[in-house]
Amino acid sequence: MNKRKLSFWEIWNMSFGFLGIQFGFALQGGFMSRIFQTLGADKDAIPYLWIAAPLTGLLVQPIIGYLSDRTWSVRWGRRRPYFLIGAILSSIALFLVPHSPVLWVAAGFLWILDASINISMEPFRALVADKLPDSQRSYGFVTQTLIIGIGTWVASNLPWMVSQLGVSDAAPVGVIPMSVKVAFAIGAFVFLISILYTVFTTTEYPPEDMAEFELEKKKKNQFIPDILNNIGNMPTTMKKLGLVQFFSWFAFFTMWSLANPALTEHVFDTPAPVEANFNMEQPASATAFNVANTAFQKSSNEVGRYMGYYGLSSMAFALLLTFYTSKKRINRKFVHLGSLLLGGVGFISMYFIPSPIWLMGSFILVGFAWGSILSMPYAMLSSSVDPKKMGVIMGIFNMFIVIPQIIAALGGVNFAYKLIGEQTINAMIVAGISLIIAAACNLLITNKDAITYIPKVTE
Template identity: 85%
Template sequence: MKKRALNFWEIWNMSFGFLGIQFGFALQGGFMSRIFQTLGADKEAIPLLWIAAPLTGLLIQPIIGYMSDRTWSPRWGRRKPYFLIGAVLSSIALLIVPHSPVLWVAAGFLWILDASINVSMEPFRALVADKLPDSQRSYGFVVQTLIIGIGTWVASNLPWMVSQLGVSDAAPMGVVPMSVKVAFGIGAVVFLVSILYTVFTTSEYPPEDMEAFEKEKAKKNSFISDITNNIGNMPTTMKKLGLIQFFSWFAFFTMWSLANPALTEHIYHTPAPIEAAYDLSIPAQAEAFDVVNTAFQKSSNLVGSSMGVYGLSSMVFALVLAFYTSKKRINRKYVHMGSLFLGGLGFLSMYFIPAPEFLKYSFILVGIAWGSILSMPYAMLSSAVDPKKMGVIMGIFNMFIVIPQIIAAIGGINFVSSLLGEETINAMLVAGLSLIIAGFCNLLITDKNAISYQPELENV
């Protein structure tokens, strides 16, 4: 079926739900470590507490991709039912997680939150490939990245914003500050509203051959065997992209899990207070705890705000690419390689910056890599796989995102960064080196249609 080219606003509408998804991910990525530390987690234990995120992605995304490929409703479409289910569950989890009374509850709700976000997210990647002709896919994924950048920047700044409006950053030992609770509540509302906007403004193409589609649905093959078969027969280009993704996502998982403890210590010199060091029954010690804890919470707001800069720079990067790719072809391979190199330099620079005001420049470079990670690999992949299996393929491709995060969570970050020394900031050096390795891995991509869309191949 020849798909018509969509205008900017049609692509914007179909991608707008990603604003809410990114609100969820940015609040999770920017502030879950802070919540864990507030509830008493040791720095060394934080990556393992984060293992919920990649594990749920590993299990859920291929399943949701497989199911959405085999779903069709004349009223609701193929991907939209999953957007909506995930949005409702994610909004509920966002409302509850900052109210966790103890560490194990927060870790448990991270499982629920990440699983729910994944239910919404995976079909959005497939929707771009479903709706757009090959000639517009780079453009479509870049517009999606533009919206993700907006969501990352705003959500990462939410605790700081509500704090500036007078909401307190202070809280008793083991209690998450009200500024964080309000920010997560706002995120819950934005998540649901933005998904509803896409659901009600975007239509989907029905299966090209409805009879063949129904016969495929009626087959008794288990989804496990189908997914396993697709894994065993994945295209060579997908495997090469998987290697790039491995090092890219190892780097970003390192940032999400350890940037807050690393930067509050190394840049702001306000580490999280250790509960065992204070006897709160003694007024002087209770007062000292409040001073140290409030300083940590405020510097955590500033770290979150600085991290939001990577969303802003990814948005600007995506905007430039959107204007360019709407008219001309790009070399996806070299754009991605250069972007990853810049992101790697951004992480490495965090070790050397002399004052907090320079941190935003490091995150500007990180944001260029982030903007490319969210668009170029998917554009390259979508030009190298069977469009009838786009949902399950995008879900399987997620394995190359979550496996490095699982390895990082179960000790990979702690082991590699310990080779450089005991300081938590060494984790940012590991992230930088990992992105640079990912950049060099782009040299393995040789498929011309993946590197730069070839018009003569569109109807082959």
């Protein structure tokens, strides 16, 4: 199919729903560990509690990719029904998460939230490949990254912003502060509205061969064989990109799960108070706990605010690439390699910074890596696979995102950082080393179409 080139605003509209998706991911990534700690979780148990995120991705994304490849509605298209279903479920879960009364309820809501976000997210990746000609793929994925950057920065700042407006950070033992509850409610609203915007402003191409498409839909019990067949026949470039993704996502899972305990302890010197260390029946001891807990909650707001800078820098990075790739070709491999190296330096620098303000620079460097991770691997992949299987391929590619996170959650992060020392801040050093390894793995990619798209004379 000859696909026409889309304008910036058409690409913007089809990508805008990612603003809401990233509100969900940023609130989850920046504040779930804080919620777990507030409800009494030990910091070494936090990665285990995060197992929901990668497991739901592993299960949900290939299924949704497979189903969306086989969906077509004249009114709703192929991918948009999944955007909408995921948005409704995600918005409900986002609103309820900070109202969790106990730890196991919060962990359960994380399962629901992450599964729901994945229902919306996977088809968005496939939509770019569906709608855009190959010459605009980098442009499309980078535009998505621009919107993701905006979402990351705003959502990461929400609890701090709400607190600045006078909403309290203080709360009784085991209760999530009102500032976090209000921030998650705002996130739920933005999630739903942004998805609705994309659903109602974007159209989709019908299947190229409708007769063949209908025949394919009628085949029974093909899901598992098709998935296994596509895994077994995975292109070499996809395998190499998978290695890059493995170390990249190990690093970012480490940040999401342990940045809050690591930085509140090492940089702000306000670790989460452990209730067992205080005699809550004595007024003085109870007051000391409340003071320490409020200090922890406020420094957690600050950690979230500084983490927002990685969204801001990824946005700037994406904006630069958006304008550049709209006119010229880029070497995707070396852009990705350099960006991951900068992110690795950013993580490692967190150990050495003399005061919290320096976290701004650390997370800005991390943002360059994040901006590239969200665009370059997908642009390289989409130029080297069968477009008819784009949904299921994108879902399978997600294995290289979730498997490293599962390994990290099941003790990989704790094991790796404790090889350096007992301090939680060492987890950020592990994240930095992991990104540097990911950068080096880019040198394995040799497929010319994946590295740099060269327009054909007939296009």
